[in-house]
Amino acid sequence: MILIQCEQGSPEWLAARVGVITASKFREAIETTQKGLQTAKSSLYGAQVAIERISGQPCDEGFNSWQMKRGQEMEPLARMEYEAQTGNFASESGIVLTDDRLFGYSTDGLVGDDGLIEIKSLVSAIGVLEMWRDQDLSEYMHQIQGGLWITGRKWCDFVMYAPQLESVNKQLFCRRVERDEAFIDVMTQKLLAFAETVNENEQILRKKAA
Template sequence: MKIIECEQGSVDWHLARAGCITASMFEKARAMLKSGPRKGQPTEAALDYAFKLAIERISGQPLDEGFETWQMKRGHELEPQARMEHEMQTGLIVQRAGFVMTDDGAFGASADGLIGEDGGCEYKCFVAPEKLRAFHIDNDASGIFDQVQGCMWITGRKYWHIGMYCPALEPIGRQLWWREFKRDEAYIEQLEEDLWRFKLLVDEYEAKLREKAA
């Protein structure tokens, strides 16, 4: 594992992510069509993501020129508050990590923090009611399971804390929902297999682009 010391959302952070298959996109990268003549093949969204990464590999720059959605910007702004609340509730010390990636640079994750030698954490600052309800009412974090296990795969950690931070719930003391996930070796084995298959697709697109340019 390599740790890139940088502020999330900074120029260095965007550059580190360019061409790298990131944990927040693992679910999209693994997505397969469930019906039709191309059943079992990558979805159009997965193909588009692979092509984007191939271009970024060639240019060394983010294809979106570092554009951030307002959701991403909000998350970066609220992250320090979420980390502080997490530390207060758990008594843990969270070390900021910036961006972590595999030694070959093929896969990476914007780890919001590392905990001791064995743990890590990620903070979400959703405002969409359906996402907030999934966490706070249904206690369901399955929508980010690929990202969670992916972070543990990349970092080699044994557990990961996911925190859902919503300042609007501070009046009732529920501004931070958090849960600990344990490393699931069987899940990670399948995740790794799928992601290496996706990486081959990115390799193929990059080769085709370079071939046409030659």
């Protein structure tokens, strides 16, 4: 495990992610069609990572979206609210890479010796409603379990921060997710297959024209 201390969104953080298959994209990377083929999103991401390895520059067209910027702005407030409500201290840590630098996870905070926090500041009103109503974390499970895999930690507190609901004491949704070895085993096998696809893409792009 390689820990790079840097602020999320900083030039150092962007550079550390280049050519790395990141946990926020794990679900997208390994998803397939009903026929077992790569989806369009998976194919696109595989091409982006390959090009990043060659260029040394980020190749994510949606990377600087206003939603992401808003999330970065809200994250310190969400962390403080989490600490106030739980009594846990969450230290910022930047990005964590596997030893081979194939995979990475940008953690929103390390908690004690065993925990993580994953913070989401949802901009969609229906997204906020559905989280409180359904409490369904399946959309984020690959990122959460991916973070636990890469960091070696045992649990992750998933946090949704919605300060507009403070008047009804629902500004912070928090649910603990335990490490799931069976989920991780299946996911990592699929991720290694995706990494091979990225390698093949890179070889195609580096191959000299006849």
